Amino acid sequence: MLHSDPNTENRRQIWTAEEARRVFDQPLMDLLFQAQTVHRQHFDPNRVQLSRLLSIKTGGCPEDCSYCSQSARHASGLSASKLLEVERVLAEARRARDAGATRYCMGAAWRSPKQRDMPQIIAMIEGVKALGMESCMTLGMLDADQSAQLAEAGLDYYNHNIDTSEAHYPNVITTRTFADRMETLANVRNSGMKVCSGGILGLGEGQQDRVDMLVTLANLPEAPDSVPINMLIPVEGTPMADAAPVDPIDFVRTIATARIMMPHTHVRLSAGRTAMSDEMQAMCFFAGANSIFVGDTLLTKDNPEEETDMVLFAKLGLNAMKAHEHHPEPAAPAVPREPAIPILR
Ligand code: SAM
Numbered sequence: 001m002l003h004s005d006p007n008t009e010n011r012r013q014i015w016t017a018e019e020a021r022r023v024f025d026q027p028l029m030d031l032l033f034q035a036q037t038v039h040r041q042h043f044d045p046n047r048v049q050l051s052r053l054l055s056i057k058t059g060g061c062p063e064d065c066s067y068c069s070q071s072a073r074h075a076s077g078l079s080a081s082k083l084l085e086v087e088r089v090l091a092e093a094r095r096a097r098d099a100g101a102t103r104y105c106m107g108a109a110w111r112s113p114k115q116r117d118m119p120q121i122i123a124m125i126e127g128v129k130a131l132g133m134e135s136c137m138t139l140g141m142l143d144a145d146q147s148a149q150l151a152e153a154g155l156d157y158y159n160h161n162i163d164t165s166e167a168h169y170p171n172v173i174t175t176r177t178f179a180d181r182m183e184t185l186a187n188v189r190n191s192g193m194k195v196c197s198g199g200i201l202g203l204g205e206g207q208q209d210r211v212d213m214l215v216t217l218a219n220l221p222e223a224p225d226s227v228p229i230n231m232l233i234p235v236e237g238t239p240m241a242d243a244a245p246v247d248p249i250d251f252v253r254t255i256a257t258a259r260i261m262m263p264h265t266h267v268r269l270s271a272g273r274t275a276m277s278d279e280m281q282a283m284c285f286f287a288g289a290n291s292i293f294v295g296d297t298l299l300t301k302d303n304p305e306e307e308t309d310m311v312l313f314a315k316l317g318l319n320a321m322k323a324h325e326h327h328p329e330p331a332a333p334a335v336p337r338e339p340a341i342p343i344l345r
Pocket residue numbers: 067068069070107108109110111138139140141159160161163198199200230231232233234235271272299
């Protein structure tokens with residue numbers, strides 16, 4: 001039985017690992033049906049939110065995340081670059097907006113931002129907002145003061161992934177702890193920004209780690225507004241270069257379980273789509289994924305070409321979510337709608 005947290009006003013469900021595991025382990029058809037049913041109660045099933053990513057400061061990161069091309073500790077062959085000029089970032093953002101993206105996500109390969117970089121960061125946030133897009137940043141760890149500065153500048157979302165379960169975390173990253181990640185998430189939440197937090201599959205974790213990661217996310221004081229589920233992009237020179245690939249059905253199960261546990265959250269089918277078939281992506285959307293990154297580059301690695309995604313959207317009858325649809329109330333219809341005109345722009 002699911003129980004509720006007496007401390008929250010709406011008595012939101014608090015998940016135990018056992019309950020979540022039962023959802024994850026049920027027969028696939030039951031799991032998919034449940035996930036799609038929940039999805040239709042809260043979202044239009046044929047709409048997908050489009051975010052665009054830009055690496056504003058690439059490589060040379062002091063952290064040792066064993067999957068990452070940008071860690072200075074791994075010989076991935078990536079050369080480090082400085083923080084991009086504000087004008088350059090805004091020119092890219094304008095292009096993304098004109099191509100249909102409603103959120104612009106800027107990532108920096110930092111352990112945490114330095115005070116001297118804040119004026120430039122704040123100018124980027126203000127510039128993206130002025131273009132009429134939602135803004136998101138991922139800059140590493142934030143203290144309460146840094147969170148307040150970003151919130152004050154108008155940053156809508158902050159991405160900070162827990163990446164995996166608390167138990168598996170030390171096998172993946174040693175230069176910071178799971179508790180450090182949770183602290184930043186609390187600072188972001190307390191500053192009033194929306195939280196984007198998820199993880200990666202393919203880091204040598206077991207099924208229980210995947211479930212435990214979702215339990216941590218779902219049981220935060222507020223479930224994240226956005227949960228990216230990444231599939232590891234193996235990067236040569238990193239300790240995860242030869243990690244065993246994720247079983248696609250297990251990946252779909254994770255998306256479906258996330259959808260069921262966090263009904264109001266945008267679940268993002270995130271990194272790794274170039275290695276996924278159309279059928280796998282279609283199953284992920286059916287399982288409740290309703291957000292993707294568009295554009296041919298993520299931070300440093302490839303993402304499908306825009307044209308490829310347009311063809312996929314056309315095949316599946318999917319449309320881009322408009323900015324005003326990001327927080328849909330009342331619930332979307334529970335029956336299939338008229339066929340949508342598949343466009344990305
Ligand atoms: N430095 C910041 C941090 O770690 O919070 C922000 C940038 S970091 C690259 C953002 C996220 O990208 C990571 O938390 C991780 O989940 C994801 N990521 C990085 N490398 C990846 C890879 N090779 N495959 C899949 N996801 C990856």
